[in-house]
Amino acid sequence: MQVPVLAALPNGNVLMLLWKESSTQNTGTFDLYVTRDNGATWELSAPSVVTPYNLDWFTLVKARMAYGGPGELLLMLHMIDNGGGVPWTPVRGDVLHQWASADLGASFQAVFAQTGLNAANPDPNDPLPQDEWQQAGGFPEVVADRAGFLVLYAEPNLGDYPASRRLASAFESFASAQAVYLIERVMAINNPYSVGSNLAATADNNGTIWAYFTEALPANDDAPLSCLYSNDSGHLWVPAPRRAVDEARLASFSQAAGAAAHWTLDHYAACWDRGRVVLIHSYTAQTDYRQTLSEVLIGGWAAPPAPIDIRATSPGELASQAPQTATYFPMELPDALGWTLNGTPNPTIDGAKLTMTTGGIGSAGFYSQVLPAAHMDGGASSALFDVRVSAGALGVFVSCSADFNHHGYGLVTDAGLVELRDSDGTLKQSHDFAVAGRRIQIAIGARGALGASATIAMWARVVDSTDGLPYDAPWVYVGAFSQPAQTIDPYDVRFGNLGLGGFDNVSNEGEIYECSYRTTDAFGGFYAKEGWDGAATPSLLPGRAMTVIAEHARDGLYLSARGGPTFNGDTWDHAPFFDFGVGNLSPLSARSPSQPWVASELGDAAFAWDFFENEAGEDTLTDTPVFGVHVAKTNHPTWKLEGYDAFNGVWIEVAAWDTRDSFSTIFGVRFGDAVSLDELAFAPVDAPLAPLGYYIAGSELVGGTIYIDDDAQSIVRNTGGIVSPTLDQTTTVPPRVFVDDAVPGGAQGSVTVRIAPPNFTVLVRVDGHASGSRFRGWRLTAVRDPTAPTNEPLPRIGSAVMGSASLFGMEYDLTKTVTRRFAVDVDQDASGQVTTRKRGPSRRLAGVRWGQGGIWTRGVYELVNDEYAKFSDAASAWPVALLHDGSKLVESIGIALEGPHVPFVLLRKVPKLVDPATFIVLARDEAGGAIYGHLTTSLAFSVESGEYAHDERTSFGFDIEEEV
Known part of the structure; x- marks a missing residue:
């Protein structure tokens, strides 16, 4: 059996201890691995970092680890003390072992170890009073905060009720710390609460510690999950005002599973990410341990209660x-x-x-x-x-x-x-x-x-x-x-x-x-599921997982490791599973931490809108929204875009589409806007544009669906369009933005969109001159089954709330210190020549596309003459670029081509290039596909050697601003 445990370091790296058992030596120990790329690759750092356990005496059940200052790792193990092969009993065999490291896990020192048997009474089957046994613990959770470490655990001898102990250091003995009981201490027979493997805990950025556990005895399946929190480092625990996950919620998940008639909740894990709690838990079929489901729950937001009117005077x-x-x-x-x-x-x-x-x-x-x-x-x-x-x-x-x-x-x-x-x-x-x-x-x-x-x-x-x-x-x-x-x-x-x-x-x-x-918003319940929620083949399916870890979350990236026996054909494997989200949305910061963008296992999806920065430096939605929608690799058939109607206080569905064989782009307009293709500044074309002259009367949001035919050779525009209702709507004329022409070549008046089924990115800007935008917030959601009347929406990819000063985009501060933003217009004349135009700092568009995978691995920066430099990359096709040297913009001049597949960019020569520099590239494919952007913040240039390298791999985005 292999059991993984994770701990995130302040520098972004993640440590993993992987429990490995040797059948030849009959021992078990941990090897230390490290990842520097959010779990994409793991490197063995140190083998056998704890003294090997004799497997005749001990069986590992659960492990938890946390990093805390200054530079300490606390590792808590839940072991079954078999007493040298004596049959295990669940009441008397569960013990806790404590290990500590001061060298980032290269070695661990044993600090504390409980024993399951009392020396005066070594017979585990002797039904003597409980006080002849040590009060053993189990199912630990380790939380690191500003006060040190907090260990939460269950005491099986007293009915699996939750308790906690505060440690100032990883090397302070668990035995010397005072126990604080999170619920009433009762005998097991009267205890309505049970922790077991369902205990999970995490700490937020404000020092609040959140603990989750079930409310029923283990025999009660689909038990509700409850939440306690502590604002004083774990001394006093407060119940949340409602259950975190109730029976109905769990029952609906069991029904959705469908593969088994009866499911039991096995494991929970919690982590804190950008203003909310993220829970990961797994279900296992009682009748068949090969059938296991897992899901991710994202903490919701609780509405405040009504005011208490106290007017009694006697x-x-x-x-x-x-x-x-x-x-x-x-x-x-x-x-x-x-x-x-x-x-x-x-x-x-x-x-x-x-x-x-x-x-x-x-x-x-x-x-x-x-x-x-x-x-x-x-x-x-x-x-x-x-x-x-x-x-x-x-x-x-x-x-x-x-x-x-x-x-x-x-x-x-x-x-x-x-x-x-x-x-x-x-x-x-x-x-x-x-x-x-x-x-x-x-x-x-x-x-x-x-x-x-x-x-x-x-x-x-x-x-x-x-x-x-x-x-x-x-x-x-x-x-x-x-x-x-x-x-x-x-x-x-x-x-x-x-x-x-x-x-x-x-x-x-x-x-x-x-x-x-x-309280904070985090204990308002959990509203959404994502990922790991369908049928799986036995060869890929974890069995009765011994542990589920989700101790690392950063900017929407949830890294988890699941271990335990897995069923593969006729044999049981012991390999851990690693799962991580589709993308770290940005290496920088989200402007609205209370309801940030959600990176999900649903696929690669994002949308964006235009922002205006007012005199106070705050972001507000402009009257002319700009929308870009990107969906790729999605496993869910239906996506919806909803607008928040600020006048009526409701969300209105303005578009919905099927992403299995089609894709929609949404265009923001205003009343009285005349829309023609020559106004779509970011729609690349293969020929001169012919104005279409469609007029938008009484509508605020229009869109079209792009269908891919069977051979993926053409795009067909749904001429019916999508037009949202308005307060004073009289007539609607659906705009025909895309025409029905073959992709290769294109005809007069056509707009060619980059096709890479099933992945597309389309960005359209429609300039207008009227005012009165109805919608003040937008959200993009995925729906698993749109026909189900009670179907719960999946996580929001982005959303906004009326009155929010900054609606969910990403602010790209290119140097981390310089706040001036810049952008570029891209123009293409009849001969195909591309030119650029710099824009000023008053407006910007944020958040066009995010995804995984590297864009460049290596490129060449060459000095052409005293005025120009040339950048080229044989692995990609990037026709337009901007270089920022840390303090000012270096204008891009244009492009030239060396053969059909190797474009390069001409840049003005810069006296000094700071290291690291920042590069923004507007890119399109060789067939003239849609322009989209890539932002990287870790480029290092060397003018002398003519080479650069970088390791940024996940962020894309535009800044689009008013012309100076």
């Missing part, structure tokens, strides 16, 4: 409002939070540790919670709300006692007075902070036992309303009171109810401010 009014039951997760309050009771750290009440839990919003505008499981220690969390209290009103935070009849209310006035009252509204305890305009957090909870009285206590603290959620503010113990004993059904016990909430006590003449979750 405790009696509050007491009359019955709380509603919520079913979020209880968690134990960690000592590290620093709670105090009359100066005593980490206090207890009635001999029990203080606990708290989350809740839901009641219809009356207050917060309540009933725990889903019975346990003396209760639980803890801190789902926080921001509520600003009207002048003279009372903010409320409620906690239920064990029998649902007695409640403790926490009240906050606009002047900073905090009160604890019982269910009758009687004041029990209070504390006056005497502040206004600050957020006050209160924590209130109930603690009791069967047949005994319950105690309700409260704490509070002041938190600045603009600084987020700092956990270093001192907590003040407000006080506690007792409730009488109740006789209740032991199976309906609800204990440990402690709520934590925040209120801004601001006087504002009765206005109620918005209430919003104190």
Whole structure:
């Protein structure tokens, strides 16, 4: 068996430890590999970097690794301790081993190792109490952040509930770190949550740590996936407001799989990429382990809840409002939070540790919670709300006692007075902070036992309303009171109810401010699938995968490695699988990190539009959109382009097409635009253009479908066109942009489009002079089955939201420091001579095409004379080029040809060429196909040797700006 584990380095390289087992020596160890090209190639860096394991004693189940500063790697292994061949039992055999490296994985030092057997009781089949065994761990996740490392894991001895431990260094022992339990500690028989291999975790750029796990025992297939997050380095965990992936979502995936009647969720892995969580998980058929599906889930965006209107002015009014039951997760309050009771750290009440839990919003505008499981220690969390209290009103935070009849209310006035009252509204305890305009957090909870009285206590603290959620503010113990004993059904016990909430006590003449979750967009659920979601042949199909890794994500590139036994014919292989996205969309930056472009396994697809940079330097969509659409290698039949109607607040489908045998280009126009081919500045032709003179009346978006015939020798334009509705549409005249002529040669008036079935790129610009563009956002989506009424769209290739200052394009800052942009017009006269014209810095088009594969590997830069230089590349055909020397534009002059296949570019001689320089090339094929662009930022020129080399392979793009 081979198990891979990945870790990304700050320089962009990715390390992989690959577990290999030797049948001759009966040992297993890790070899270190490195990739410098996002997983395209791997190089063996060091063999056997950990001390070999005896396979009679240990079986590797899962491995996780993370890189953290300064230069450390933490490796956590989940092993089955077989005790020298003693049969394994799932409760007592799972252990964690810790390894650390200070030399980027060239060698690892053993730091900690659990053992599954207790020396005093070596018989694993002896059903003695659990405390005779070490509390072993399993299924680790390792997250690196600014505070060091956080290890999340499951403790199988106690029902697979999730826990975490904070390590300042990879060399700090796991055993010495304090355990923090993410959910309520309960015995396995009562535990409604199960982690197992379904635990996944990642950290975002703001320091928030996200953990995902299932909510059901392992026997419950298609279990929902839930999310917890921590804003304080893993000390306190908060449940997300809704499940990340629910039962219906998983059931639909099982039905879509179709190959097996019953699927079980085996493995999850998580990574953070550009403002959202990416989850990868795999399903395995219970009846046939050879059938496995995997998919990628992209974190969605949660809409904020409605404002909480708190206008009650008396405790009696509050007491009359019955709380509603919520079913979020209880968690134990960690000592590290620093709670105090009359100066005593980490206090207890009635001999029990203080606990708290989350809740839901009641219809009356207050917060309540009933725990889903019975346990003396209760639980803890801190789902926080921001509520600003009207002048003279009372903010409320409620906690239920064990029998649902007695409640403790926490009240906050606009002047900073905090009160604890019982269910009758009687004041029990209070504390006056005497502040206004600050957020006050209160924590209130109930603690009791069967047949005994319950105690309700409260704490509070002041938190600045603009600084987020700092956990270093001192907590003040407000006080506690007792409730009488109740006789209740032991199976309906609800204990440990402690709520934590925040209120801004601001006087504002009765206005109620918005209430919003104190979270990021990432836990709003998961909305889309991509990749790895169809039938596969047994020879290519991973079996019951031992691990799924997705620890590397950069600019839309998801690199994963899957290992475990795979079925190949009649034998089982042990080769890992590597999967990575179709392209790193740009080596630079996306302008809108909240909803960036999505690189997907769907194929190579992108679209673009024109931007205008206003006086503030912000990007806004121009009134004359420019569209380019590129689709290649897609496995999904239907693609849609939708526009966001800013007037009505809805998305309108403006085009849809079938990419299996056709391709559509979309053209942006405005009211009253006269469209002729001589205005299509980027449509190359083989002959002089004949104006067609089509007039666009009352439409804003038109398009056409290009069909490829069976022998791929001609393009047929769908003359029906695609015209979107408008608010005042009267008539529509579909523009005939492409004419029906054979590709080779072409006739008068034809426009020849580059054909490389099934891959095309077409870019069209239509200049207009009217105003009033309807659409203020665009998105391109792929649909697997357009006939299915409930089909879920696949990931957005690009999208925009009304009011967004910068809609999803890519900003090409060619030198990383110089922000001036430039572009070029390409003109071709009747003789075929191509000339160029420089444009100025006011407008630009971004994001025409992206894909994989190198464009150049080597070329020649020759000095022709004192004024000109010649660039040529025998491997490609590039007729027009621009060279940027790091500070200014070097104009391109034109082209000449040396034979039919070796074009070159004439460049003005430059006194100095910086290293690295930046090259933009506008290219077309020899038949006069569509012009498209290539951007590279890692060229290195040598004028003396006449050679250059570079390693940029993935980015394409135009900058198109107004003429100076």
